[in-house]
Amino acid sequence: MxxxxxxxxxxxxxxxxxxxxxxxxxxxxxxxxxxxxxxxxxxxxxxxxxxxxxxxxxxxxxxxxxxxxxxxxxxxxxxxxxxxxxxxxxxxxxxxxxxxxxxxxxxxxxxxxxxxxxxxxxxxxxxxxxxxxSNNEYRDTWDIINQDILTPKCATCHYPGSFFSETSNLVLTEDIAYEQLLNRVPDNTSANNDGLVLLSDEGGLLGLLSSFFWEKINVKNEVHFYDDHPLYGEIMPLGGPFLTIGELDFIEDWIWNGSPEIGVVADPIILNDNSIYNPPSFEPLDPPPIGIQYHIGPFDVYPNTEREFLYHVPSLDSDYYVNRVEMSMSHGTHHFILYKFSDDYIGPEPEVYTYRDIHSPYIEEYLDGSINLNWLNNIQNLQQHTFIFGTQWPVWDYAFPEGVALKISSDFKLDLNPHYFNYTDNLIQGEVYLNLHATLPQNVIHEAGILQLGKNDISLPPNEETTLEEVFSTIDILNGINIDRPNDSSELKIFQLFSHAHQLMTRFDILILKENGEQELIYTALDYEHPPILELDPPLTITEGQSIISRTTYYNDTNNYVNFGLLSTDEMMIIFGLVYFD
Structure with a gap:
């Protein structure tokens, strides 16, 4: 033409x-x-x-x-x-x-x-x-948003009776989404204190500034969202895929024009833009006012390799309480985890500030036909760890609930675990900043504990989709926590959950199994590299007789069986979380 x-x-x-x-x-x-x-x-x-x-x-x-x-x-x-x-x-x-x-x-x-x-x-x-x-779209702007964006991308979680709708007090099904949003007070305490409504009809700049809905979906502002509003929760849809640039611009124009239910106030041609927001470049973190900063790197990640290592840091002389964790990682990160050595670890303490690599070509598994004892020791260390904090997001800022903090004891032997992928033909530089923000002991009402639930019995047939499920009973859950239950009447509160798997994972669900047999979905991850960190406010209460279900789907597109293991070409199925007893 x-x-x-x-x-x-x-x-x-x-x-x-x-x-x-x-x-x-x-x-x-x-x-x-x-x-x-x-x-x-x-x-x-x-x-x-x-x-x-x-x-x-x-x-x-x-x-x-x-x-x-x-x-x-x-x-x-x-x-x-x-x-x-x-x-x-x-x-x-x-x-x-x-x-x-x-x-x-x-x-x-x-x-x-x-x-x-x-x-x-x-x-x-x-x-x-x-x-x-070629534009032939004549529907009202709200109808397009409701039918083409909210229904397929939001209502699948926010439907009547779902965990997400009950914890957020928000249903986004097509029949009631508008009345659920317009000028309602958000359940999020921080957003409420900031004077926001879920969706404002003020129009203009004030309408956008007043709409919590816009804050929650605007992934283009994710750095500001997590830096300046750490108690607002997560960018939605939880875990992605996030809205396209065209969808965001279309909704922004609609809110700017007063969020009307009837009328055409935004150009539907904008929706042709299916591009996705790319996060900003890596930025170092300033040290926390109270607490400690750990910095690793820069370190080399060779072309077409993955690099994972352990990095031991010395313990502090006294205990301290962490109530906020902040991380920034350069491009190429698969995950970063802060571990402590398990209580029953009896091996020698590793050398501090040294890269103890896990994978070739950074360390060889065999030397002169015999197993490399340094490599074996690193692998054994990795298997004798207790998870403390971790994320697969390159930028993460997580604040604990008010009055809750995790005690980092002076006898903790801390091991930092970066893992980077480089599938390019060029050398890249890995670099990690970790800030542990501390609070005074007198400010701590509830001591937090670490939850870790995993399944090691993984066998995925070649060229097949496989769904694995593991049910963790109340006893399993309590045994998966690193702090003791104060008494039999104490309730377990889970205030953070996220998943960990490798590249064959296509879906990772966490469900609550109630005493009557009813299953309730509370978490879904669709991206193994960036699983959502589910912040539960109010916390999820686990009562006697309830269980947690881990249900994960994998598609093994290789010609070989894939089993549990530490490599990115192996697979994992782990639930991590933070808890406390009340």
Whole structure:
């Protein structure tokens, strides 16, 4: 298809008669003095930055009081094809695309590359015109959101009677989703204290800033979400797949226009953008005000290898209580786990600050035909550990419930366990920061314990889908915790759960088996690399007679049996969690 002469004439006319929206004014944080007075957020040309100084001088109108306000007004999250970032895709965007192609100073703009070939050319112009002329969507904006986004991606968990709907007090089935959302007070205490409603009909910037629903689905702001709102829970849908850029922009436009139930207030062409948000680059962490920071690396991960090692750090001289854990890991991480040696460990204490590798080519399993004792010792160490904290997310910030903290004893022998994959042809650098934020003993009401439930009997036939299930009784659960039950009347509270498996996993479910035989799904992971960390607020209470079910589906696409093991080509089936007794 070629552009018609009439379209070309329109483009030429608009090209010389249309001016684009001007971006936010770029400010420099060093221009406001060396004082500690909090001033607010500024746009530095790349992102929104909170600064302190002496005075705003004459720039007060360019400061923002919240990150959200700055981000919404200054950050360009344009959908594919929305060249002028006006939330509409029309002939004006074609004009801008032509302008960009003709401008020798503009080499590439991702949201103008309609065919994703890394180039801006006439093919992208034709593709954009085709998208505009083929639009035949006439449903109300809310109907599209309800039927095409919420029903398949949210209502599968938030349906009447489900664990998720009861713990969040939110049902998102098609018949009642709108009334469940609009202007309702969220059950999340932190969001409630911040004055948010689930979905605001105020419209404009205030509507977005007031909507907890928008905070929860806006994966583009995940770093801000976890850094500034650690008690808001998890980005939704839990564990992904998250909403596309097009879906997010469509919902954002709808909320901006007052979240109406009836009417067309957002351009459905935006939904053609099926791209997914990519997380930001690795950033080192500042040390915690109270607590300790561990830093590993940088270390090499060779092309087409995986690297996993243990890294022993010395114990502190006194006990301390951890109530928040913060991690940042460079690209390529599969997981990071903080272990302690099990109470019955009798081997020698490893050398501190040394990489004790698990896999070849970083360490050989055999030397001169005999087993490498250093490698064997590392493997045995890994099997004699008790899990403390861990995540497969490259950025993680987890705050314990109020009054709950985990005691790290001075006799804990801590082992840090990074695991990196590099399936590229280039060398990459692994690097990990771990912050353990501490609180004073007098602030601790409940001492936390560590839950670990696993199944080692794994055998997956080649080229088949296999579902494995393990039922853990109340006794199994209590035996899987590293602290004792204070008395028989104490209730077990689980406030965090997540799963661990390897690359053949396609689904990992955790269910509660009630005394009457009813099973209730409480957790699902669909991505083995980034399983959701389920923060339970209020905590999940396990009563006598209840069990936990681990049900995991694998698809073994190899020609060999796959069994339990430590390599990424082996498999695992483990539930980790944090608990306390009340």
């Amino acid at each position: 070629f552009l018609s002469q009439s379209i070309i004439r329109i483009l030429i006319f608009l090209l010389f008669n249309f001016s684009l929206i001007q971006p936010c004014i770029i400010l420099n944080s060093t221009d406001y003095g060396d004082c500690s007075l909090p001033l607010g957020y500024i746009w530095n040309g790349n992102d929104c930055e909170f600064i302190s100084g002496c005075d705003m001088y004459n720039d007060e109108e360019y400061f923002f009081s919240t990150f959200e306000q700055c981000d919404i007004e200054c950050t360009n999250y344009s959908s594919l094809g929305d060249l002028n970032d006006d939330s509409m895709i029309n002939v004006i965007d074609v004009v801008q695309l032509v302008t960009n192609i003709l401008d020798e100073n503009i080499f590439y703009i991702a949201y103008g590359d309609l065919n994703s070939d890394g180039l801006l050319n006439v093919i992208d112009i034709v593709s954009l015109v085709n998208i505009i002329t």
